[in-house]
Amino acid sequence: MKNSIAERVSEFLKRYPPFNMVKPKNLLDLAGEITIVYLEKGNTIFKKDDATHEYFYIVRDGAVSSNYDNGTTMEIMNIHDMGDVFGLQPLIIKEPYKLTATANEESIVYAIPITLFQSVTDNNAKIQKYLITAFASNTYTPYTAEESGKIFVDYLPNTSQDIVNFQTANYTKNPITCGIRSTLKSAAKKMCEHRIGCIIVVDTNKKPVGIITNSDIKNKIATGLFPIETRVTNIMTSPVITGKKDLTVADGQLQMIKNNIGHLCITKDGSINSKLVGVLTHHDVLATLGNSPTVILKEIKRAKRTKKLRAARRKANGLLKSYLEQNIPISHIINVVSQINDAVTIRAIELAIKKMPTPPPVTFSWLALGSQGRKEQLLFTDQDNALIFEDVPIKQYKETQEYFLELSRYVTKTLNKVGFEYCEADMMASNPEWCKSFSQWKTQFKDWILKPDEKAILLSSIFFDYNSVYGNKKLVDNLTDTIFKTLSETSLFYKFLGSDAIKSPTPLGFFRQFLVEQNGEQKELFNIKSRAIMPLVDAARLLILSKQIKGVNNTFERFEKLAYLEPENKELHESCSYAFKALSKFKTKQGLLHNDSGKLIDLESLTKEEKLKLRRCFKPIQEIQEVLQIRFDLKNFI
Template sequence: MKNSIAERVCDFLKAYPPFDLLKYDKLLEIAEEVVIIYLEKADVLFKEGDSFNEHFYMVRNGSVSLTHTHNDTQEIVSMSDAGDIFGVRPLIAQENYKLTATAHEESIVYAIPIKGFQLAVENNSKVYKYLVTAFATNAYDPYTTKENNEIFVDYLPNNSHDIVNFQTANYTKNPVTCSEKTSLRDAAIKMSVLKIGCIIVIDQEKKPVGIITNSDIKNKIATGKYPIETAVTNIMSSPVITNKKDLTVADGQLQMIKHNIGHLCITKDGTINSKLIGVLSHHDVLVTLGNNPSVILKEINRATRTKKLRTARLKANTLLKNYLEQNIPLSHIIKIISQINDAVTFQAIEIALLKMPTPPPVKFSWLALGSQGRKEQLLYTDQDNALVFEDVPKEKYQETQAYFIELAKYVTKSLNKIGFEYCEADMMASNPEWCKSLTEWKNQFKNWILKPDEKAILLSSIFFDYSRIYGDEELVDELSNTIYKTLEETSLFFKFLGRDAIKSPSPLGFFKQFLVEENGDQKDLFNIKSRGLMPLIDSARLLILSKQIKGVNNTYERFEKLAELEPNNKELYNSCSYAFKALSKFKTKQGLLHNNSGKFIELETLTKEEKLKLKRCFKPIHEIQETLKFRFDLKNFI
């Protein structure tokens, strides 16, 4: 007798990775063992600290939030929608759950047994690759990363033509070793002379018994825990993690993630009971993968020509595409691409300064505006930037401004060659209007705030989202202090900003259909930027400014901060944060698909599930706009 429930589960699974890579009979085997879980809103599937079970999960309907407890508050790490997989890491790492999974709304979740899944996908390298990536994604700990000021470095492309992850890892064939009787002093001298980061301790049969890294020396010798003359066996890490010589890049990376190590010992038979023949380091993996954040950033920092910067930035687009395909949380993607964009701009300024006849006459700061200023620029967009320089005597002003305008022209030209188009409205530091002294900028912002009009609101909506990319930090801090002090003097400015934030109502018509463009080249296309993203961007800006919060520019982070400040509206703000990330993801995918900004979406290219996800984002837009109308008394403000 046919199992109709299993067939329905199977039909759903086959539409999503990695199940779309399986043959139907294998997929049916998995579907027959799936446990269907119904969750009411706020039901908890598993809690942070719980022991792992034998299932990983996939959302069938609804959405599930994954949260982390930080400073006694629950912070959303990611949101899983229909087709999204979560809960993979604990199964592979054999560890307790690090996140709490809670139904964000009424949801149906499939619990997929890992053992049955592994049997069905045995020897399927594409599926294995997907799981390795899912593991790497779940291994990301944004709190640890933030504390250590590092970035996520695991990159696994999802391209059937890109076999780099499954080629044999290029490990070091002649590793540096020492015997068990060697003193730490002699081992350290050897490492220093050869300029290496680790040394393998071997026994008489040349089997690896331990490893010493720079970290071991720092933590155990420099701290005085052991004397420099101690035997290497006293401070080595043991036993070592080993593998065979034909391991793939993906295998090597997975082992390093799983055991939290930076080196794998390669032995003749892959165990600690055979001769050492090589060492695979994390650096070796990065060099092989090539296209990952750390490598791209290093390439940017070493660039001395615009052409090199363009090459590095193009790699970031490939990285972006693969991260989206692997369903890595958008908040994480935004942080990575923003850091790359800022690094590109920073290096473009460094290159431009070398072209100037003299060093800068006074201190200055380069400001990114708009989406780059909000740290949420993913695709190539028009340039929006400004420059502020230290105050100078009146007779020196024109000369000083001319210097920085010339510098800005070099920078904007370089950014244009890299792929960032010139701003059509000329809102760039090469325009004298956007290249001013600190006092002139203070006066400009005071005028916008205290005498708001249509033009002032248009310009301030761009300029209020600035962030310093290069130069003196004190100049920017002083400008920010002046802005927030001036905001205390008026409420009219907030009304103008509020009117701007509610000018685009809900993107759905009376019958819940999408409101599309009615004429022009974009006829029948949906403008996701003006109808979806901008109401959220404008709302977040207005609310955060009204609360005098400095240093929080990113839209989704602004909503998360507001959720912290207003517990009564926490659910609304978190929904807005999620909606912004979901809409940004749609826009970015469309931009990559059509090689444009992604501003206009061809709805026919979306699946039914994608359209439902898109519509789900519009509810918080309506609710936040209604909140603004009430809070800033906008109903009668025209």
């Protein structure tokens, strides 16, 4: 007699990986042993540090969130929708759960017996590979300010390698140290005795204050710059770069890449102000990984021609596609591509300076604006950039500006050849309007803030999301101070920003149908950028500016910061952060699929599940816009 329940379960499972890789008969047998779990909102499936279950899980209906309990609050790390697999810990490693799984709404979950599943999939390499990468993508990595510049390691197809990238780094414990009053001679003797390539200089509280390597001794002692009896503080590199005790292999490697170092100090709480507990070296990382996953960045840094730079950047699209296929967290993907985009821009500027007849007459800073300024640019889009140069006497201004305009034309031309289109509105550093001295930029921003109009708000949506990519960062820091000081003098500007942030209503109509474009070539297409992503971007920008928070430009990080600052709205801000990441991932997949920007979507091409996931992201948009209306009193504002 047929088991109708098992057949229905099997029909559902075969639509999703890894079950679509299981033979039909085996899948039906497996479906017959599955436990159906009904959950009310808030019900917990397993908690952090619980012993692993005899099952892993797939969402049938509803949504389940994976949360990290940091001891005081619960942070949402991921939300699993229909067809998503979670709770893979017991399939991969026999350790307690690292996350807490809680029903985000009324849900139905299938519990898959591990023993039976393994018996029908042991010889299936594709399934094993999928499970390894799915587990890796759900490994907890907190979103912190320190991690905003990190990039994720290149995907390596060896399944044992996949899990290595997410393992805790095997650093040297009880590192060799010396005190701040030690001489270089005594420190060098210690290095010889222990046959090590570096020694950490610590203060009386065992906090790391500097590091001395073989290179320092060669370059500063052997050359005669300092005597052998000099204090270690005279030649040490300071401050040191630090990491947490539980950092992953990937995180350690990427810290080294970002800071161009070969040694990472591990401290008790990960900061420079806590006790030293270990040292992670580049050799430790390579010994674990077996190779270096930094090919693209190295190619960019070594490129001497635009052709080489373009080839290196295009490899990033392949990397992006691979990450999406392997279900790597979108926050990591965003960090990867942002780091690569910044590296491309830096190299384009370096090559442009070499083409100029003379070095820059004064210091300057190159600003990435818009999506690159927020570190959210995943696909090739148009350029948005600006340049700030140091103040000069009035009689030298025109000549100085002409120099930087010429430099900017070289840079924007190179970026265009790499794949970043020219901005149709000419919001680029090659335009005199966006290439100014520090004082001129101060005046410009003050004018936008104190005399807001539609044009000022349009430009603000681009120019208030900036990131210093190259040059004198102090110019940008001083400009930021000026902007926030001016913002404290007016509330009218916030009203204009708020009015602009709510002008695009929730993407669903009265009968929950998607609001599509009505005219022109875009007719009947859904604009995911303007109707869903930008309302979240605009809301996050306004709220973070109103809180006078500096240095947090990324949209999902802005919402996470707001969740911390406003505990009463924590759930809403976390939902907005998740929605933004999910929408960005969806847009990127569409762009790669159709070889375009991904912003215009033919809804007929989507599955029912894809439409469901999109709709789930729209609720926070409506709720955050309601918050803006009340907080900035926008009801009667025109």
